[in-house]
Amino acid sequence: MRHGHIHVVHGHAGVEDPEAPVNRPQREAAARRIMEQSPPRVPPELCADAVRRGGRMLRRRTAARRLMWLVLCAAAVAFTVWALTVQPWVEPPSETTPPVTGWEGW
Amino acid sequence: MRERQAFHSARRAREFEAFVAGAAGRLLHAATLLTAEPPGDNPRARRLLALSLAHTYACWDRLRGEDPYDRARRHLATRFAHEAWHRYGGGIGRARRHAAGPLRGLTPRERLILVLRLYEGVAEEQAAALLGLPAERVRTICDRATATLLHPPAPPARPVAAEAKAATP
Numbered sequence: 001m002r003h004g005h006i007h008v009v010h011g012h013a014g015v016e017d018p019e020a021p022v023n024r025p026q027r028e029a030a031a032r033r034i035m036e037q038s039p040p041r042v043p044p045e046l047c048a049d050a051v052r053r054g055g056r057m058l059r060r061r062t063a064a065r066r067l068m069w070l071v072l073c074a075a076a077v078a079f080t081v082w083a084l085t086v087q088p089w090v091e092p093p094s095e096t097t098p099p100v101t102g103w104e105g106w
Numbered sequence: 107m108r109e110r111q112a113f114h115s116a117r118r119a120r121e122f123e124a125f126v127a128g129a130a131g132r133l134l135h136a137a138t139l140l141t142a143e144p145p146g147d148n149p150r151a152r153r154l155l156a157l158s159l160a161h162t163y164a165c166w167d168r169l170r171g172e173d174p175y176d177r178a179r180r181h182l183a184t185r186f187a188h189e190a191w192h193r194y195g196g197g198i199g200r201a202r203r204h205a206a207g208p209l210r211g212l213t214p215r216e217r218l219i220l221v222l223r224l225y226e227g228v229a230e231e232q233a234a235a236l237l238g239l240p241a242e243r244v245r246t247i248c249d250r251a252t253a254t255l256l257h258p259p260a261p262p263a264r265p266v267a268a269e270a271k272a273a274t275p
Contacts, residue, residue: 028224031252034208035225039135040145046134047126049156051119054163061164 114167122163129175130155133182139221140186140214142205154189158182183222183236190214211258216251223248 137151158181162174169177209217218237222228223244230248234241 027252027256031220031255032224034255035139035221037208038145039131040138040148040151042130042134043152046130046152046156046159047123050126050159050163051122053156053160054122054166057160057164 118163118166122166125162125174126159129178130159133158133175133178136179136221136225137182137186139207139209139225140182140217142207142210142212142217144206154182154185158185179226179228180236183218186214186218187237190218209255211254212251216247216254219244219247220251220255224252 134148134151134155137154138145138148141148141150141154143149143151158178161181162178165177166174205211209220212220215237219233222233222236223230228236230241230244234244237244239247
C-alpha cells in the first residue's frame with residue numbers, strides 16, 4: 001500500500017520526465033548504471049609502483065622499530081650504569097644536624 | 107633466516123600481484139569517480155590508488171584473514187576525505203570548478219558517499235562508521251546525491267553573466 005502511495009507521488013512529480021525512475025531500488029540501479037560507464041584504463045606500472053612504495057614503507061617501519069629498540073636499550077644501560085655509580089638507595093651522610101658546641105657549661 | 111625471509115617476500119609479492127590484477131580496475135574506476143576526473147586523464151585518482159595499494163602492500167602480512175580489497179577501499183576513502191578537506195579549505199561540501207566524469211555536479215562528500223554506497227555496495231552503517239557520520243545523514247546525502255545525479259540541475263548561464271559583466275565596466 002505504502003509502495004503504491006510513493007509510486008503515485010513520484011509519478012505526479014515526474015510529469016516533465018516520464019523516464020524518471022520512481023522508487024528507491026530503481027533510482028539506485030539507474031545511478032549505478034551511470035557510474036559504471038566508461039571505466040578508466042589501468043596503467044601497467046601500477047603494481048610495480050605500489051610494491052616499490054609499499055616496500056619502502058615496510059623498510060622505513062622496520063628501521064623505525066630498530067631505532068626505537070636501540071634507544072630503549074641505550075636508555076636502560078645508561079640508567080643501570082648511573083644507578084650503580086651513584087647508588088641512590090644508600091642513605092647519604094646527614095648534613096642537616098648543626099654542630100653541637102658550648103655544652104660544657106651545663 | 108635470510109632465505110626464509112626472501113621466500114616470504116617473494117610469496118607476498120606474488121599474492122599482491124594477483125590481488126592487484128583482480129582489483130585495480132574496479133578500484134581505479136572508483137577513484138576516478140571520486141576525484142571527478144575524465145577516465146583518460148586521471149592523475150589524482152592514480153595517485154590515490156597507488157598510495158592506498160602501497161599501504162595495503164605494507165600491511166599485507168598483518169591482514170590475518172581480513173579482505174585486502176576492503177582494506178584498500180577504506181584507505182582510499184579516508185585518504186580522499188582528508189585530501190578533499192585540506193584542498194578545499196575546511197569543508198568537503200563545495201564542488202570543484204573543473205570537474206568531469208558522471209559525478210561532476212556533486213560535492214566531494216556526495217561523491218564519496220555515492221561511490222561507497224552504490225558503486226561499491228558498502229552497507230550504510232559501515233560507510234557511516236568510516237566517515238564518522240550518523241547513518242541517517244549518510245542515507246540523506248546518498249538520496250540527495252542520487253537525485254542530483256539523475257536530474258542534474260540546469261547549468262548556470264555563464265556566458266550571459268560574462269556578457270553582462272563586460273557590458274557594465
